[in-house]
Amino acid sequence: MRVVLLLVALLLSGPVSAQTVVGDAIPQSLTGEPGDAARGRAVVANRQVGLCLLCHTGPFPEERFQGNLAPSLSGAGARWSEGQLRLRVVDAGRLNPATIMPPYYRTEGLERVARAFAGKPILSAAQVEDVVAFLMTLKE
Amino acid sequence: MRSLPAIVSAGALAVFLVTWAMAQTADPRRSGYQEMGASLRAMQDDDSANPGMLWVGEGRALWARREGAAGKACADCHAGETAMAGVAARYPAFDAATNRPIDLGQRVNRCRVEQQKAEPxxxxSRELVALSAFIARQSRGQPIAPPDDPRLRPFVESGEALWRQRQGQLNLSCAQCHDDNAGGRLAGATIPQGHPTGYPIYRLEWQAVGSLKRRLRNCLVGMRAEPYAYDSAEYAALELYLMSRARGMAMEAPGVRP
Structure with missing residues (x-):
């Protein structure tokens, strides 16, 4: 078994805490606490906060106009482990450099970020955990 | 006399070959017009329903108005409704005075300052957009024809590099949506290929006519990137690249878009 242990120990001086990537996953919660799935659902559905439904569809019967640029979120919790989902939300580009998925919890290596968002990740660590907790409930 | 099956199969082969040949030569480029529903297309097509024509009318009046210390109107040199036919289809153009590309609005301002002795x-601004709409309307139906000027080449190339550069908090490039995912749906909206065929456009979201720069700004804001300054070299380069990418497509100004 090949377990790549990548210590992202760039103790990022900014607002993003360090994460330990193991293989294609971040096994540990970014906050040390489990997320809240109900709050996570609200983040995912909110087009100004999570932005997820701009590209993904999912089990949100009340939400009109969901995007079709990315896989459906339905079944995400069955396809991936919690740690795999966490890395995909934090920075999907580490797995697929060509991805269109924004890095939700990264502030380094971005070009020309608008002043209002400079130095800030798209989601806070707690929001990432809430989203991961919600995605884990999507078993089918 | 040939048998019926032979004629049928020869006919089927001919149909197949013609279809195949058309598929090989068909232009894969699509104007945003083709992504719109019938009612928006009808709004663009009918001058009495196209709100952009209000700006064209305003531009026509401004064209005839004497301006500046010279007391000259645009129409004094460029008279009639066809004097500027084809001009919008070949801008931005290289400006020898500043050694960089100059877009249609900047060219209008050049005339204002040098010929009319007026403030740019x-x-x-409403007036500049109206004048641009009046000028661009005169190229409707003409093919986009960027100048084949070697001095423009480095700017086209830098425009393409900007098009492919990831930007903003969302870390997206123009190309990722408008090349790689055109035709897909971003929430409720079909992503267009991003050809500048209709500018200046009446955008329902704006309730107004605006330039390609304003439209580029909207995307940059959506990507959470810092927009460029309106007169920046970046916009000129992007415009130039987009015009070269749309070479030969028909001008539709003033376009209507959602």
Whole structure:
């Protein structure tokens, strides 16, 4: 078994805490606490906060106009482990450099970020955990 | 006399070959017009329903108005409704005075300052957009024809590099949506290929006519990137690249878009 242990120990001086990537996953919660799935659902559905439904569809019967640029979120919790989902939300580009998925919890290596968002990740660590907790409930 | 099956199969082969040949030569480029529903297309097509024509009318009046210390109107040199036919289809063009590309609005301002001895109009001001709409309307139906000027080449290339550069908090490039995912749905909206066929456009979201720069700004804001300044070299380069990418497509100004 090949377990790549990548210590992202760039103790990022900014607002993003360090994460330990193991293989294609971040096994540990970014906050040390489990997320809240109900709050996570609200983040995912909110087009100004999570932005997820701009590209993904999912089990949100009340939400009109969901995007079709990315896989459906339905079944995400069955396809991936919690740690795999966490890395995909934090920075999907580490797995697929060509991805269109924004890095939700990264502030380094971005070009020309608008002043209002400079130095800030798209989601806070707690929001990432809430989203991961919600995605884990999507078993089918 | 040939048998019926032979004629049928020869016919089927001919149909197949013609279809195949058409598929090989068909232009894969699509104007945003083709992504719109019938009612928006009808709004663009009917001058009495196209709100952009209000700006064209305003531009026509401004064209005839004497301006500046010279007391000259645009129409004094460029008279009639066809004097500027084809001009919008070949801008931005290389400006020898500044050694960089100059877009249609900047060219209008050049005339204002040098010929009319008037103050330049602010970028994206109502008057400049109206004059641009009046000029661009005269190229409707003509093919986009960027100048084949070797001095423009480095700017086209830098425009393409900007098009492919990831930007903003969302870390997206123009190309990722408008090349790689055109035709897909971003929430409720079909992503267009991003050809500048209709500018200046009446955008329902704006309830107004605006330039390609204003439209580029909207995307940059959506990507959470810092927009460029209106008169920046970046916009000129992007415009130039987009015009070269749309070479030969028909001008539709003033376009209507959602």
């Amino acid at each position: 109009l602010a970028p994206e």
